[in-house]
Amino acid sequence: MGDGTRRAVFERLAQGPRAVGDIADGLPVSRPAVSQHLRVLRDAGLVVVTKDGTRRLYEVDPGGLGALRRYLDGFWTESLAAFKAAAEATAPPATPNPTIPTEPPS
Amino acid sequence: MGDGTRRAVFERLAQGPRAVGDIADGLPVSRPAVSQHLRVLRDAGLVVVTKDGTRRLYEVDPGGLGALRRYLDGFWTESLAAFKAAAEATAPPATPNPTIPTEPPS
DNA sequence: GGCATGGGTAAGCGTAGCCTTACGTAAGTG
DNA sequence: CACTTACGTAAGGCTACGCTTACCCATGCC
Numbered sequence: 001m002g003d004g005t006r007r008a009v010f011e012r013l014a015q016g017p018r019a020v021g022d023i024a025d026g027l028p029v030s031r032p033a034v035s036q037h038l039r040v041l042r043d044a045g046l047v048v049v050t051k052d053g054t055r056r057l058y059e060v061d062p063g064g065l066g067a068l069r070r071y072l073d074g075f076w077t078e079s080l081a082a083f084k085a086a087a088e089a090t091a092p093p094a095t096p097n098p099t100i101p102t103e104p105p106s
Numbered sequence: 107m108g109d110g111t112r113r114a115v116f117e118r119l120a121q122g123p124r125a126v127g128d129i130a131d132g133l134p135v136s137r138p139a140v141s142q143h144l145r146v147l148r149d150a151g152l153v154v155v156t157k158d159g160t161r162r163l164y165e166v167d168p169g170g171l172g173a174l175r176r177y178l179d180g181f182w183t184e185s186l187a188a189f190k191a192a193a194e195a196t197a198p199p200a201t202p203n204p205t206i207p208t209e210p211p212s
Numbered sequence: 213g214g215c216a217t218g219g220g221t222a223a224g225c226g227t228a229g230c231c232t233t234a235c236g237t238a239a240g241t242g
Numbered sequence: 243c244a245c246t247t248a249c250g251t252a253a254g255g256c257t258a259c260g261c262t263t264a265c266c267c268a269t270g271c272c
Contacts (some may be wrong), residue, residue, distance in 0.1 A: 003254045007181075014189040020249065032148040033231055054239045054258060060189050072178070073115075083120040083166050105223075126219060143219060152215045159268045203256075205261050 005029055009037045010060075012075060017059035044068075111135055115143045116166075119153060123165035150174075 002009065005027065008032035012023050020038065024031040038058055041047040050057045111133065118129050119178065126144065130137040144164055147153040151170035156163045 004144040004229080005230080011185055011188065015191075022246090030232060031248090032233085032250080039250085051239090054246095055221085056249065065186075065189070069182075076175075079117055079120040080171075083171070085121075099176065111260080129216095134264060135260085137219075138221080138263085142260075145220085157269095160216095162219065 003037075005033070006040070009034060010046065011042060013041075013058055017050075017057045019052075019055040020056075020081045023058075029042055082094050109143075111139070112143045112146070115140060116147060116152070119147075119164055119166050123156075123163045124160075125161040125163055127161075129164075 001010070001090065008024055008027055012018060012026075017101060020034055023038075024034045038047060038049075042049065044057075045063070046068065047058050047060055048061045050059075107116070114133060115129055118124060118133075126137060126140055129144075130140045133140065144153060144155075148155065148164075152167055153168045153170070155162050167204065172210070
């Protein structure tokens with residue numbers, strides 16, 4: 001998901017179900033490129049397809065979204081816990097929480 | 107940060123300040139490779155260096171960590187808000203929150 | 213001063229990944 | 243049945259990037 005085009009495709013999809021051509025219009029890449037990105041997103045379980053005549057409607061899969069969320073949170077809290085533990089180990093806990101600003105909303 | 111080795115380097119650093127050689131030991135890559143990863147992390151503001159004799163001690167920069175957190179949260183909530191809005195627009199809000207499981211801890 | 217230790221940097225290689233063009237295919241339309 | 247529309251897929255090119263080897267610099271130690 002580190003690619004800009006891929007994020008753009010995904011954000012378009014976050015606004016609602018769309019066909020491949022609709023996504024390709026407005027993006028500076030060709031339609032097959034979008035198709036390939038959609039394949040990756042589908043293999044990752046982030047997106048599902050439904051056939052509608054000759055078109056394929058892609059939309060975000062909430063389940064995959066949640067899985068991604070869990071994965072990221074896992075990595076994050078893991079690193080963070082280790083870091084916090086190390087920080088508290090060296091410096092005596094004057095500030096128990098070492099400058100981690102924004103708490104996630106929602 | 108999508109690279110595995112880079113994450114490994116970062117996680118090692120999350121456990122406390124370390125020298126370059128210490129990180130390279132236990133990782134399946136050479137020391138210069140680690141050095142390059144550290145350079146990237148430093149340019150990203152995620153890590154800071156302090157000289158200690160002939161060695162360089164790297165450690166996580168809490169400020170950069172917070173910035174990364176903010177960036178990720180921004181992207182996340184943005185996509186999520188759009189997705190939720192679209193979902194509520196199509197389906198009448200029987201369930202106002204469309205299956206977004208884990209809330210982030212801490 | 214001479215040597216060892218710890219690291220950064222340059223040059224080059226190999227691969228992964230994104231994109232394009234070209235082509236093939238299923239579903240509508242007359 | 244042609245023809246069009248909306249896709250997917252294959253093949254190839256190009257670039258980015260991670261890794262290694264080789265080299266150079268700084269610091270500590272005798």
